[in-house]
Amino acid sequence: MSSDLLEARLAKLRRLRELGHDPYGRRFPATLPSAIVRRKAEPLQLAPGATDDRARIRVAGRIVLLRDMGKLAFLHLRDADGDLQIGVSRRDVGDAAWELFKLLDLGDLLGVDGVLGRTKTGELTVWARSLTLLTKCLRPPPEKWHGLQDVDLRYRRRYVDLFVNPDVMRTFRARLTIIESIREYLRSLDFWEVETPTLQPLHGGAAARPFTTHHNTLDMTLFLRISPELYLKRLLVGGMERVFEISRNFRNEGISPRHNPEFTMLELYQAYGDLSDMMEITEGMIRAAINRIGGGAIRPFGVHAINFNPPFARRRYFDLLQEFAGVDGRDAAAVQARAASLNIPTQGMDDAIVINKVFEALVEPHLVQPTFVIDYPADLCPLTRRKPDDPSIAERFELYVACTELANAYTELNDPAVQRETFTRQLRGEGDETMRVFDEDFVMALEYGMPPAGGLGVGIDRLVMLLTNAPSIRDVILFPLQRPRAGADEAQHP
RNA sequence: GAGGGCGUAGCUCAGUCGGUAGAGCAACGGCCUUUUAAGCCGUGGGUCCUGGGUUCGAGCCCCAGCGCCCUCACCA
Numbered sequence: 001m002s003s004d005l006l007e008a009r010l011a012k013l014r015r016l017r018e019l020g021h022d023p024y025g026r027r028f029p030a031t032l033p034s035a036i037v038r039r040k041a042e043p044l045q046l047a048p049g050a051t052d053d054r055a056r057i058r059v060a061g062r063i064v065l066l067r068d069m070g071k072l073a074f075l076h077l078r079d080a081d082g083d084l085q086i087g088v089s090r091r092d093v094g095d096a097a098w099e100l101f102k103l104l105d106l107g108d109l110l111g112v113d114g115v116l117g118r119t120k121t122g123e124l125t126v127w128a129r130s131l132t133l134l135t136k137c138l139r140p141p142p143e144k145w146h147g148l149q150d151v152d153l154r155y156r157r158r159y160v161d162l163f164v165n166p167d168v169m170r171t172f173r174a175r176l177t178i179i180e181s182i183r184e185y186l187r188s189l190d191f192w193e194v195e196t197p198t199l200q201p202l203h204g205g206a207a208a209r210p211f212t213t214h215h216n217t218l219d220m221t222l223f224l225r226i227s228p229e230l231y232l233k234r235l236l237v238g239g240m241e242r243v244f245e246i247s248r249n250f251r252n253e254g255i256s257p258r259h260n261p262e263f264t265m266l267e268l269y270q271a272y273g274d275l276s277d278m279m280e281i282t283e284g285m286i287r288a289a290i291n292r293i294g295g296g297a298i299r300p301f302g303v304h305a306i307n308f309n310p311p312f313a314r315r316r317y318f319d320l321l322q323e324f325a326g327v328d329g330r331d332a333a334a335v336q337a338r339a340a341s342l343n344i345p346t347q348g349m350d351d352a353i354v355i356n357k358v359f360e361a362l363v364e365p366h367l368v369q370p371t372f373v374i375d376y377p378a379d380l381c382p383l384t385r386r387k388p389d390d391p392s393i394a395e396r397f398e399l400y401v402a403c404t405e406l407a408n409a410y411t412e413l414n415d416p417a418v419q420r421e422t423f424t425r426q427l428r429g430e431g432d433e434t435m436r437v438f439d440e441d442f443v444m445a446l447e448y449g450m451p452p453a454g455g456l457g458v459g460i461d462r463l464v465m466l467l468t469n470a471p472s473i474r475d476v477i478l479f480p481l482q483r484p485r486a487g488a489d490e491a492q493h494p
Numbered sequence: 495g496a497g498g499g500c501g502u503a504g505c506u507c508a509g510u511c512g513g514u515a516g517a518g519c520a521a522c523g524g525c526c527u528u529u530u531a532a533g534c535c536g537u538g539g540g541u542c543c544u545g546g547g548u549u550c551g552a553g554c555c556c557c558a559g560c561g562c563c564c565u566c567a568c569c570a
Binding site for chain 2: 004005006008009048049065067068069070071072073074076085087089090091105106119120121123125139140141142143144145146147148149150151152153155164206207208209226249251252253254256257258259263265404405406408457459461462472482483484485
Protein backbone atom coordinates (compact mmCIF):
# COMPACT_ATOMS: atom_id res chain seq x y z
CA MET A 1 0.00 0.00 0.00
CA SER A 2 1.12 3.52 -0.51
CA SER A 3 2.97 4.33 2.64
CA ASP A 4 1.68 7.88 3.20
CA LEU A 5 -1.54 6.63 4.79
CA LEU A 6 0.46 4.40 7.09
CA GLU A 7 3.00 7.13 7.75
CA ALA A 8 0.32 9.64 8.72
CA ARG A 9 -0.91 7.26 11.39
CA LEU A 10 2.60 6.42 12.57
CA ALA A 11 3.28 10.13 12.96
CA LYS A 12 0.20 10.42 15.15
CA LEU A 13 1.34 7.42 17.14
CA ARG A 14 4.68 9.09 17.83
CA ARG A 15 2.96 12.32 18.82
CA LEU A 16 0.62 10.41 21.16
CA ARG A 17 3.64 8.86 22.86
CA GLU A 18 5.16 12.33 23.28
CA LEU A 19 1.97 13.42 25.00
CA GLY A 20 2.20 10.47 27.37
CA HIS A 21 -0.48 8.25 25.83
CA ASP A 22 0.22 4.57 25.38
CA PRO A 23 -0.90 3.77 21.82
CA TYR A 24 -1.22 0.13 22.86
CA GLY A 25 -3.13 0.69 26.06
CA ARG A 26 -4.03 -1.46 29.00
CA ARG A 27 -6.92 -2.88 30.95
CA PHE A 28 -9.98 -0.65 30.72
CA PRO A 29 -12.34 -2.10 33.31
CA ALA A 30 -16.05 -1.70 34.05
CA THR A 31 -17.19 -1.12 30.50
CA LEU A 32 -20.69 -1.93 29.40
CA PRO A 33 -21.54 -3.56 26.08
CA SER A 34 -23.39 -1.18 23.77
CA ALA A 35 -26.51 -3.34 23.90
CA ILE A 36 -26.63 -2.99 27.70
CA VAL A 37 -26.12 0.75 27.46
CA ARG A 38 -29.11 0.98 25.17
CA ARG A 39 -31.20 -1.13 27.53
CA LYS A 40 -30.18 0.98 30.51
CA ALA A 41 -31.11 4.14 28.66
CA GLU A 42 -34.70 3.17 28.05
CA PRO A 43 -36.13 3.68 31.56
CA LEU A 44 -34.32 7.03 31.81
CA GLN A 45 -36.78 8.46 29.28
CA LEU A 46 -34.19 10.97 28.09
CA ALA A 47 -35.71 13.79 26.07
CA PRO A 48 -33.90 15.03 22.98
CA GLY A 49 -31.11 17.35 24.06
CA ALA A 50 -31.13 16.04 27.63
CA THR A 51 -28.29 14.39 29.53
CA ASP A 52 -28.33 12.37 32.72
CA ASP A 53 -25.32 13.40 34.80
CA ARG A 54 -25.98 11.03 37.68
CA ALA A 55 -24.45 7.84 36.35
CA ARG A 56 -21.12 7.50 34.63
CA ILE A 57 -20.93 5.08 31.73
CA ARG A 58 -17.80 3.40 30.46
CA VAL A 59 -17.67 1.90 27.01
CA ALA A 60 -14.95 0.66 24.72
CA GLY A 61 -14.81 -0.13 21.06
CA ARG A 62 -13.53 0.67 17.62
CA ILE A 63 -14.08 4.06 16.02
CA VAL A 64 -16.04 3.38 12.85
CA LEU A 65 -17.37 6.85 12.12
CA LEU A 66 -16.06 10.28 12.99
CA ARG A 67 -17.64 13.70 12.44
CA ASP A 68 -15.57 16.58 13.63
CA MET A 69 -17.06 20.05 13.84
CA GLY A 70 -14.18 21.98 15.23
CA LYS A 71 -14.90 22.05 18.93
CA LEU A 72 -17.52 19.32 18.98
CA ALA A 73 -17.39 15.89 17.42
CA PHE A 74 -19.46 12.78 17.17
CA LEU A 75 -18.05 9.37 16.67
CA HIS A 76 -19.49 5.90 16.50
CA LEU A 77 -17.88 3.28 18.66
CA ARG A 78 -18.46 -0.30 17.56
CA ASP A 79 -18.31 -3.29 19.89
CA ALA A 80 -19.41 -6.90 19.42
CA ASP A 81 -23.05 -5.89 19.97
CA GLY A 82 -23.27 -2.89 17.68
CA ASP A 83 -22.59 0.82 17.51
CA LEU A 84 -22.97 3.56 20.06
CA GLN A 85 -22.61 7.27 19.42
CA ILE A 86 -20.05 9.16 21.47
CA GLY A 87 -20.17 12.92 21.76
CA VAL A 88 -16.91 14.75 22.43
CA SER A 89 -17.14 18.41 23.35
CA ARG A 90 -13.97 20.42 23.81
CA ARG A 91 -15.67 22.34 26.60
CA ASP A 92 -16.50 19.13 28.50
CA VAL A 93 -13.30 17.13 28.09
CA GLY A 94 -10.74 19.93 28.31
CA ASP A 95 -7.83 20.85 26.09
CA ALA A 96 -5.61 17.89 26.91
CA ALA A 97 -8.25 15.32 25.97
CA TRP A 98 -9.15 17.37 22.93
CA GLU A 99 -5.56 17.17 21.79
CA LEU A 100 -5.74 13.40 22.19
CA PHE A 101 -9.00 13.35 20.26
CA LYS A 102 -7.41 15.26 17.39
CA LEU A 103 -4.88 12.44 17.04
CA LEU A 104 -7.50 9.71 16.75
CA ASP A 105 -8.29 7.96 13.49
CA LEU A 106 -10.98 5.72 12.13
CA GLY A 107 -10.21 2.22 13.31
CA ASP A 108 -8.63 3.19 16.61
CA LEU A 109 -9.80 1.35 19.72
CA LEU A 110 -11.01 3.83 22.28
CA GLY A 111 -12.23 3.78 25.86
CA VAL A 112 -14.76 6.40 26.90
CA ASP A 113 -15.90 7.53 30.32
CA GLY A 114 -18.96 9.74 30.14
CA VAL A 115 -22.62 10.37 30.81
CA LEU A 116 -25.68 9.29 28.94
CA GLY A 117 -27.77 11.68 26.92
CA ARG A 118 -29.66 12.27 23.74
CA THR A 119 -28.84 14.72 21.00
CA LYS A 120 -31.33 17.23 19.64
CA THR A 121 -32.32 14.67 17.06
CA GLY A 122 -32.86 12.06 19.76
CA GLU A 123 -29.89 9.78 19.18
CA LEU A 124 -28.60 8.06 22.27
CA THR A 125 -25.14 9.43 22.98
CA VAL A 126 -22.45 8.93 25.58
CA TRP A 127 -21.08 12.42 26.24
CA ALA A 128 -17.42 11.89 26.94
CA ARG A 129 -15.83 13.18 30.11
CA SER A 130 -12.55 11.45 29.41
CA LEU A 131 -10.98 9.51 26.56
CA THR A 132 -8.48 6.67 26.75
CA LEU A 133 -6.66 5.43 23.68
CA LEU A 134 -6.68 1.64 23.87
CA THR A 135 -5.02 0.72 20.58
CA LYS A 136 -3.88 2.73 17.61
CA CYS A 137 -5.00 1.41 14.23
CA LEU A 138 -2.19 1.85 11.73
CA ARG A 139 -3.97 0.82 8.58
CA PRO A 140 -6.88 2.73 7.10
CA PRO A 141 -10.11 0.75 7.48
CA PRO A 142 -12.36 0.23 4.44
CA GLU A 143 -14.99 2.73 3.47
CA LYS A 144 -17.68 3.51 6.01
CA TRP A 145 -20.62 3.12 3.69
CA HIS A 146 -19.85 0.18 1.39
CA GLY A 147 -17.63 -1.62 3.85
CA LEU A 148 -15.34 -4.35 2.59
CA GLN A 149 -16.95 -5.97 -0.46
CA ASP A 150 -14.10 -7.83 -2.15
CA VAL A 151 -14.86 -11.43 -1.20
CA ASP A 152 -11.27 -12.50 -1.51
CA LEU A 153 -10.12 -9.84 0.95
CA ARG A 154 -13.10 -10.51 3.21
CA TYR A 155 -12.00 -14.12 3.67
CA ARG A 156 -8.30 -13.39 3.82
CA ARG A 157 -8.74 -10.58 6.32
CA ARG A 158 -11.75 -11.84 8.19
CA TYR A 159 -10.70 -9.68 11.13
CA VAL A 160 -11.43 -6.62 9.02
CA ASP A 161 -14.60 -8.13 7.59
CA LEU A 162 -15.89 -8.73 11.11
CA PHE A 163 -15.44 -5.22 12.43
CA VAL A 164 -16.48 -3.52 9.21
CA ASN A 165 -19.52 -5.55 8.18
CA PRO A 166 -22.04 -5.99 11.01
CA ASP A 167 -23.96 -8.66 9.10
CA VAL A 168 -20.89 -10.86 9.17
CA MET A 169 -20.66 -10.53 12.94
CA ARG A 170 -24.36 -11.32 13.22
CA THR A 171 -23.98 -14.44 11.10
CA PHE A 172 -21.20 -15.84 13.25
CA ARG A 173 -23.05 -14.96 16.38
CA ALA A 174 -26.03 -16.88 14.99
CA ARG A 175 -23.71 -19.80 14.31
CA LEU A 176 -22.66 -19.79 17.94
CA THR A 177 -26.27 -19.66 19.09
CA ILE A 178 -27.34 -22.49 16.79
CA ILE A 179 -24.57 -24.76 18.03
CA GLU A 180 -25.32 -23.85 21.63
CA SER A 181 -28.98 -24.64 21.18
CA ILE A 182 -28.16 -28.02 19.65
CA ARG A 183 -25.90 -28.91 22.57
CA GLU A 184 -28.57 -27.83 24.99
CA TYR A 185 -31.26 -29.81 23.20
CA LEU A 186 -29.20 -32.99 23.06
CA ARG A 187 -28.11 -32.66 26.67
CA SER A 188 -31.77 -32.34 27.62
CA LEU A 189 -32.32 -35.72 25.95
CA ASP A 190 -29.41 -37.13 27.97
CA PHE A 191 -26.99 -37.44 25.07
CA TRP A 192 -23.34 -37.37 26.15
CA GLU A 193 -20.96 -35.17 24.27
CA VAL A 194 -17.77 -37.07 23.47
CA GLU A 195 -14.56 -36.58 21.57
CA THR A 196 -13.11 -39.16 19.22
CA PRO A 197 -9.89 -39.17 17.22
CA THR A 198 -9.25 -36.66 14.49
CA LEU A 199 -6.05 -38.50 13.59
CA GLN A 200 -7.09 -41.96 12.51
CA PRO A 201 -5.03 -44.88 11.27
CA LEU A 202 -7.99 -45.88 9.08
CA HIS A 203 -10.48 -43.45 7.62
CA GLY A 204 -14.03 -44.69 7.70
CA GLY A 205 -17.67 -43.83 8.07
CA ALA A 206 -18.10 -42.12 4.72
CA ALA A 207 -17.10 -42.33 1.09
CA ALA A 208 -14.54 -39.60 0.57
CA ARG A 209 -10.86 -39.14 -0.09
CA PRO A 210 -8.95 -38.29 3.08
CA PHE A 211 -6.08 -35.99 3.90
CA THR A 212 -2.99 -37.99 4.77
CA THR A 213 -0.39 -37.14 7.35
CA HIS A 214 2.39 -38.85 9.21
CA HIS A 215 3.36 -39.35 12.81
CA ASN A 216 7.12 -39.18 13.20
CA THR A 217 7.76 -41.05 16.43
CA LEU A 218 5.47 -43.93 15.56
CA ASP A 219 6.49 -43.64 11.91
CA MET A 220 2.96 -44.29 10.78
CA THR A 221 0.56 -42.90 8.23
CA LEU A 222 -2.47 -41.23 9.70
CA PHE A 223 -5.61 -39.82 8.12
CA LEU A 224 -7.56 -36.78 9.16
CA ARG A 225 -11.03 -38.02 9.93
CA ILE A 226 -13.63 -37.92 7.21
CA SER A 227 -16.24 -38.89 9.80
CA PRO A 228 -16.36 -39.88 13.48
CA GLU A 229 -18.97 -42.55 12.82
CA LEU A 230 -17.08 -45.76 13.50
CA TYR A 231 -15.65 -44.47 16.78
CA LEU A 232 -19.02 -43.26 18.03
CA LYS A 233 -20.54 -46.65 17.35
CA ARG A 234 -17.74 -48.30 19.29
CA LEU A 235 -18.93 -46.22 22.22
CA LEU A 236 -22.39 -47.76 21.87
CA VAL A 237 -20.71 -51.16 22.14
CA GLY A 238 -19.00 -49.91 25.27
CA GLY A 239 -22.30 -49.00 26.86
CA MET A 240 -22.61 -45.27 26.26
CA GLU A 241 -26.20 -45.32 25.15
CA ARG A 242 -26.60 -41.83 23.74
CA VAL A 243 -23.57 -40.02 22.36
CA PHE A 244 -22.92 -37.09 20.10
CA GLU A 245 -19.95 -35.25 18.74
CA ILE A 246 -19.70 -31.95 16.93
CA SER A 247 -16.56 -32.58 14.97
CA ARG A 248 -14.47 -30.93 12.33
CA ASN A 249 -14.18 -33.36 9.43
CA PHE A 250 -11.74 -33.20 6.56
CA ARG A 251 -12.37 -34.36 3.03
CA ASN A 252 -9.87 -34.04 0.25
CA GLU A 253 -12.44 -33.20 -2.37
CA GLY A 254 -13.56 -30.25 -4.42
CA ILE A 255 -14.46 -26.84 -3.10
CA SER A 256 -17.79 -25.22 -3.88
CA PRO A 257 -20.32 -22.85 -2.30
CA ARG A 258 -21.52 -25.88 -0.36
CA HIS A 259 -18.21 -27.67 0.28
CA ASN A 260 -15.17 -26.67 2.29
CA PRO A 261 -12.25 -29.09 2.80
CA GLU A 262 -12.84 -28.87 6.55
CA PHE A 263 -16.38 -28.64 7.78
CA THR A 264 -18.37 -29.22 10.93
CA MET A 265 -20.63 -32.16 11.39
CA LEU A 266 -22.90 -33.25 14.18
CA GLU A 267 -23.16 -36.97 14.58
CA LEU A 268 -25.26 -38.70 17.21
CA TYR A 269 -26.18 -42.27 18.07
CA GLN A 270 -29.01 -43.51 20.21
CA ALA A 271 -29.05 -47.07 21.47
CA TYR A 272 -32.36 -48.89 21.21
CA GLY A 273 -33.65 -46.25 18.83
CA ASP A 274 -34.15 -46.19 15.11
CA LEU A 275 -34.87 -43.99 12.14
CA SER A 276 -38.09 -42.57 13.54
CA ASP A 277 -36.25 -41.29 16.64
CA MET A 278 -33.74 -39.60 14.36
CA MET A 279 -36.55 -37.81 12.52
CA GLU A 280 -37.97 -36.48 15.74
CA ILE A 281 -34.59 -35.32 16.94
CA THR A 282 -33.83 -33.63 13.63
CA GLU A 283 -37.08 -31.70 13.69
CA GLY A 284 -36.76 -30.87 17.38
CA MET A 285 -33.19 -29.69 17.03
CA ILE A 286 -33.95 -27.36 14.15
CA ARG A 287 -36.96 -26.02 15.98
CA ALA A 288 -34.84 -25.38 19.08
CA ALA A 289 -32.22 -23.55 17.01
CA ILE A 290 -34.83 -21.36 15.32
CA ASN A 291 -36.42 -20.52 18.64
CA ARG A 292 -33.08 -19.33 19.94
CA ILE A 293 -31.96 -17.24 16.99
CA GLY A 294 -35.44 -15.90 16.28
CA GLY A 295 -36.93 -14.93 12.95
CA GLY A 296 -39.67 -17.51 12.84
CA ALA A 297 -40.08 -20.92 11.21
CA ILE A 298 -40.66 -19.57 7.72
CA ARG A 299 -37.34 -18.19 6.61
CA PRO A 300 -35.92 -16.65 3.47
CA PHE A 301 -33.16 -18.51 1.70
CA GLY A 302 -32.11 -16.96 -1.59
CA VAL A 303 -35.25 -16.76 -3.69
CA HIS A 304 -37.06 -19.27 -1.49
CA ALA A 305 -39.16 -19.07 1.64
CA ILE A 306 -38.40 -22.22 3.59
CA ASN A 307 -41.00 -23.50 6.02
CA PHE A 308 -39.26 -25.26 8.90
CA ASN A 309 -42.46 -26.06 10.76
CA PRO A 310 -42.51 -29.75 11.62
CA PRO A 311 -43.43 -32.30 10.60
CA PHE A 312 -41.27 -32.20 7.48
CA ALA A 313 -42.52 -34.05 4.40
CA ARG A 314 -41.65 -37.76 4.18
CA ARG A 315 -41.18 -39.03 0.65
CA ARG A 316 -40.02 -42.40 -0.64
CA TYR A 317 -36.95 -42.41 -2.83
CA PHE A 318 -38.58 -44.44 -5.58
CA ASP A 319 -41.79 -42.39 -5.47
CA LEU A 320 -39.78 -39.21 -6.03
CA LEU A 321 -37.94 -40.84 -8.91
CA GLN A 322 -41.26 -41.77 -10.45
CA GLU A 323 -42.68 -38.29 -9.93
CA PHE A 324 -39.78 -36.16 -11.14
CA ALA A 325 -37.80 -38.51 -13.36
CA GLY A 326 -40.78 -40.45 -14.70
CA VAL A 327 -39.00 -43.70 -14.20
CA ASP A 328 -39.37 -46.86 -12.14
CA GLY A 329 -36.24 -47.04 -10.02
CA ARG A 330 -36.44 -50.85 -9.90
CA ASP A 331 -36.32 -51.08 -13.67
CA ALA A 332 -32.59 -50.95 -14.32
CA ALA A 333 -32.97 -50.68 -18.09
CA ALA A 334 -35.41 -47.77 -17.81
CA VAL A 335 -33.07 -45.97 -15.43
CA GLN A 336 -30.13 -46.52 -17.77
CA ALA A 337 -32.17 -45.04 -20.60
CA ARG A 338 -33.11 -42.03 -18.50
CA ALA A 339 -29.48 -41.51 -17.54
CA ALA A 340 -28.45 -41.74 -21.18
CA SER A 341 -31.05 -39.13 -22.12
CA LEU A 342 -29.41 -36.80 -19.61
CA ASN A 343 -25.94 -37.45 -20.98
CA ILE A 344 -24.94 -39.03 -17.70
CA PRO A 345 -22.09 -41.45 -18.34
CA THR A 346 -23.03 -44.86 -17.00
CA GLN A 347 -20.29 -47.00 -18.46
CA GLY A 348 -19.27 -49.70 -16.03
CA MET A 349 -21.25 -48.29 -13.15
CA ASP A 350 -23.40 -50.23 -10.75
CA ASP A 351 -27.13 -49.75 -11.09
CA ALA A 352 -27.43 -48.11 -7.68
CA ILE A 353 -24.92 -45.44 -8.63
CA VAL A 354 -26.69 -44.73 -11.91
CA ILE A 355 -30.05 -44.47 -10.14
CA ASN A 356 -28.58 -42.01 -7.68
CA LYS A 357 -27.12 -39.87 -10.44
CA VAL A 358 -30.56 -39.65 -12.03
CA PHE A 359 -32.00 -38.80 -8.62
CA GLU A 360 -29.50 -36.02 -8.11
CA ALA A 361 -30.09 -34.60 -11.56
CA LEU A 362 -33.88 -34.71 -11.65
CA VAL A 363 -35.23 -34.98 -8.10
CA GLU A 364 -32.93 -32.84 -5.95
CA PRO A 365 -33.75 -29.57 -7.75
CA HIS A 366 -37.37 -30.00 -6.59
CA LEU A 367 -36.61 -30.60 -2.91
CA VAL A 368 -36.87 -27.00 -1.76
CA GLN A 369 -39.00 -27.43 1.36
CA PRO A 370 -37.62 -29.67 4.13
CA THR A 371 -38.15 -33.24 2.98
CA PHE A 372 -37.11 -36.53 4.54
CA VAL A 373 -36.27 -38.78 1.64
CA ILE A 374 -36.76 -42.34 2.88
CA ASP A 375 -36.41 -45.92 1.65
CA TYR A 376 -33.03 -45.67 -0.02
CA PRO A 377 -31.69 -48.50 -2.17
CA ALA A 378 -29.63 -50.61 0.23
CA ASP A 379 -26.67 -50.79 -2.13
CA LEU A 380 -25.98 -47.09 -1.52
CA CYS A 381 -25.82 -47.56 2.25
CA PRO A 382 -23.05 -49.83 3.51
CA LEU A 383 -23.52 -48.99 7.18
CA THR A 384 -27.29 -49.15 7.24
CA ARG A 385 -29.69 -51.81 8.39
CA ARG A 386 -32.07 -53.10 5.78
CA LYS A 387 -35.83 -53.16 6.04
CA PRO A 388 -36.97 -56.45 7.58
CA ASP A 389 -39.59 -57.06 4.88
CA ASP A 390 -37.41 -55.87 1.96
CA PRO A 391 -33.63 -56.27 2.21
CA SER A 392 -33.11 -54.20 -0.96
CA ILE A 393 -34.26 -51.10 0.92
CA ALA A 394 -32.22 -49.40 3.63
CA GLU A 395 -33.71 -47.86 6.73
CA ARG A 396 -32.27 -44.48 5.98
CA PHE A 397 -33.34 -40.94 5.41
CA GLU A 398 -31.64 -37.93 3.98
CA LEU A 399 -33.11 -34.55 4.84
CA TYR A 400 -33.12 -32.20 1.88
CA VAL A 401 -33.66 -28.46 2.22
CA ALA A 402 -33.19 -25.92 -0.56
CA CYS A 403 -32.15 -28.73 -2.92
CA THR A 404 -29.24 -29.66 -0.66
CA GLU A 405 -28.54 -32.54 1.63
CA LEU A 406 -28.68 -31.28 5.20
CA ALA A 407 -28.87 -34.44 7.29
CA ASN A 408 -28.45 -38.16 6.89
CA ALA A 409 -29.66 -40.85 9.26
CA TYR A 410 -30.14 -44.52 9.53
CA THR A 411 -31.11 -47.40 11.63
CA GLU A 412 -27.60 -48.64 12.22
CA LEU A 413 -26.34 -51.92 10.89
CA ASN A 414 -25.18 -54.03 13.84
CA ASP A 415 -24.84 -57.45 12.25
CA PRO A 416 -21.09 -58.08 11.97
CA ALA A 417 -21.48 -60.62 9.19
CA VAL A 418 -23.44 -58.23 6.97
CA GLN A 419 -21.06 -55.42 7.87
CA ARG A 420 -18.07 -57.52 6.89
CA GLU A 421 -19.67 -58.22 3.54
CA THR A 422 -20.61 -54.58 2.75
CA PHE A 423 -17.16 -53.40 3.78
CA THR A 424 -15.64 -55.67 1.17
CA ARG A 425 -17.93 -54.73 -1.65
CA GLN A 426 -16.90 -51.75 -3.71
CA LEU A 427 -19.49 -50.28 -6.02
CA ARG A 428 -18.29 -49.52 -9.50
CA GLY A 429 -18.64 -45.85 -10.33
CA GLU A 430 -18.40 -44.80 -6.70
CA GLY A 431 -15.22 -42.73 -6.78
CA ASP A 432 -11.96 -44.60 -6.40
CA GLU A 433 -10.88 -47.60 -4.37
CA THR A 434 -9.36 -45.50 -1.58
CA MET A 435 -12.81 -44.58 -0.40
CA ARG A 436 -13.97 -47.70 1.34
CA VAL A 437 -11.64 -49.11 3.90
CA PHE A 438 -12.06 -52.33 5.79
CA ASP A 439 -11.97 -51.68 9.52
CA GLU A 440 -11.39 -55.06 11.13
CA ASP A 441 -11.49 -53.70 14.65
CA PHE A 442 -14.88 -52.12 14.02
CA VAL A 443 -16.27 -55.47 12.89
CA MET A 444 -14.79 -57.02 16.02
CA ALA A 445 -16.62 -54.40 18.07
CA LEU A 446 -19.87 -55.42 16.38
CA GLU A 447 -19.05 -59.03 17.24
CA TYR A 448 -19.06 -58.03 20.90
CA GLY A 449 -22.55 -56.69 20.25
CA MET A 450 -23.69 -53.18 19.40
CA PRO A 451 -27.19 -52.38 20.55
CA PRO A 452 -29.73 -51.66 17.84
CA ALA A 453 -29.51 -47.94 17.33
CA GLY A 454 -30.43 -44.93 15.31
CA GLY A 455 -27.72 -42.61 14.03
CA LEU A 456 -27.86 -39.11 12.62
CA GLY A 457 -25.44 -36.75 10.93
CA VAL A 458 -26.16 -33.07 10.35
CA GLY A 459 -24.03 -30.67 8.34
CA ILE A 460 -23.72 -27.81 10.79
CA ASP A 461 -22.29 -25.34 8.28
CA ARG A 462 -25.18 -25.98 5.93
CA LEU A 463 -27.69 -25.64 8.73
CA VAL A 464 -26.17 -22.28 9.62
CA MET A 465 -26.28 -21.27 5.94
CA LEU A 466 -29.96 -22.09 5.75
CA LEU A 467 -30.89 -20.35 8.97
CA THR A 468 -28.85 -17.21 8.25
CA ASN A 469 -29.63 -17.03 4.51
CA ALA A 470 -25.94 -17.32 3.62
CA PRO A 471 -25.33 -18.18 -0.04
CA SER A 472 -21.89 -19.74 0.49
CA ILE A 473 -20.41 -22.08 3.07
CA ARG A 474 -17.50 -19.63 3.24
CA ASP A 475 -19.88 -17.11 4.76
CA VAL A 476 -20.40 -19.36 7.79
CA ILE A 477 -16.81 -20.57 8.26
CA LEU A 478 -14.60 -17.94 9.86
CA PHE A 479 -11.45 -18.75 7.93
CA PRO A 480 -12.32 -20.71 4.81
CA LEU A 481 -9.41 -22.21 2.90
CA GLN A 482 -7.87 -19.79 0.39
CA ARG A 483 -4.82 -20.23 -1.73
CA PRO A 484 -1.93 -18.24 -0.30
CA ARG A 485 -1.27 -15.09 -2.23
CA ALA A 486 2.28 -13.87 -2.63
CA GLY A 487 2.54 -10.12 -2.93
CA ALA A 488 4.80 -7.32 -1.78
CA ASP A 489 2.20 -5.85 0.53
CA GLU A 490 0.86 -9.18 1.70
CA ALA A 491 4.34 -10.39 2.65
CA GLN A 492 4.10 -14.15 3.22
CA HIS A 493 0.91 -14.18 5.21
CA PRO A 494 -1.79 -15.05 4.75
C1' G B 495 -9.68 -31.20 -13.21
C1' A B 496 -12.99 -28.55 -17.46
C1' G B 497 -15.73 -24.12 -19.04
C1' G B 498 -17.19 -18.90 -18.19
C1' G B 499 -16.49 -14.09 -15.63
C1' C B 500 -13.58 -10.64 -12.80
C1' G B 501 -8.67 -8.10 -11.12
C1' U B 502 -7.80 0.25 -11.93
C1' A B 503 -5.86 4.88 -5.46
C1' G B 504 -6.37 2.43 1.49
C1' C B 505 -11.96 1.19 0.32
C1' U B 506 -16.32 1.31 -3.29
C1' C B 507 -16.31 1.95 -8.33
C1' A B 508 -16.12 4.76 -13.51
C1' G B 509 -12.72 4.64 -17.65
C1' U B 510 -16.07 5.76 -24.71
C1' C B 511 -12.94 4.03 -30.74
C1' G B 512 -6.03 2.19 -28.54
C1' G B 513 -4.11 8.74 -27.69
C1' U B 514 -2.13 13.07 -20.77
C1' A B 515 -5.38 7.94 -15.15
C1' G B 516 -10.92 9.65 -12.96
C1' A B 517 -15.02 10.15 -8.98
C1' G B 518 -16.95 9.39 -3.99
C1' C B 519 -15.31 7.97 0.73
C1' A B 520 -10.65 7.79 3.44
C1' A B 521 -5.88 10.87 4.06
C1' C B 522 -3.37 15.86 4.53
C1' G B 523 -4.04 21.65 5.44
C1' G B 524 -7.93 25.32 6.77
C1' C B 525 -13.23 26.79 8.76
C1' C B 526 -17.15 24.97 11.87
C1' U B 527 -20.49 23.17 19.42
C1' U B 528 -25.90 18.82 18.04
C1' U B 529 -23.87 15.59 13.44
C1' U B 530 -26.71 10.99 11.18
C1' A B 531 -22.84 8.46 4.63
C1' A B 532 -22.33 16.03 8.39
C1' G B 533 -20.93 20.46 5.33
C1' C B 534 -17.56 24.18 2.83
C1' C B 535 -12.45 25.69 0.63
C1' G B 536 -7.76 23.67 -0.80
C1' U B 537 -3.80 19.59 -1.48
C1' G B 538 -1.53 15.00 -2.15
C1' G B 539 -2.21 9.85 -3.47
C1' G B 540 -1.55 4.68 -9.10
C1' U B 541 3.33 -1.95 -10.13
C1' C B 542 -4.22 -0.17 -14.01
C1' C B 543 -2.78 -8.42 -10.79
C1' U B 544 2.27 -10.28 -12.97
C1' G B 545 5.36 -11.28 -17.34
C1' G B 546 5.78 -11.18 -22.48
C1' G B 547 3.86 -9.53 -27.40
C1' U B 548 1.34 -6.28 -31.29
C1' U B 549 1.48 -0.88 -32.09
C1' C B 550 4.28 5.54 -33.26
C1' G B 551 1.38 4.81 -28.74
C1' A B 552 -1.80 -0.38 -24.41
C1' G B 553 -5.81 0.20 -18.35
C1' C B 554 -8.15 -1.17 -23.19
C1' C B 555 -5.95 -5.78 -28.31
C1' C B 556 -3.07 -10.89 -28.29
C1' C B 557 -0.33 -14.91 -25.43
C1' A B 558 1.20 -17.08 -20.80
C1' G B 559 0.90 -17.10 -15.56
C1' C B 560 -1.27 -15.83 -10.54
C1' G B 561 -5.62 -14.93 -7.42
C1' C B 562 -10.87 -14.72 -6.66
C1' C B 563 -16.12 -15.74 -8.10
C1' C B 564 -19.74 -18.86 -10.77
C1' U B 565 -21.14 -23.53 -13.35
C1' C B 566 -19.89 -28.72 -13.97
C1' A B 567 -17.25 -33.17 -11.99
C1' C B 568 -15.53 -35.68 -7.08
C1' C B 569 -18.01 -34.87 -2.12
C1' A B 570 -21.70 -33.52 2.44
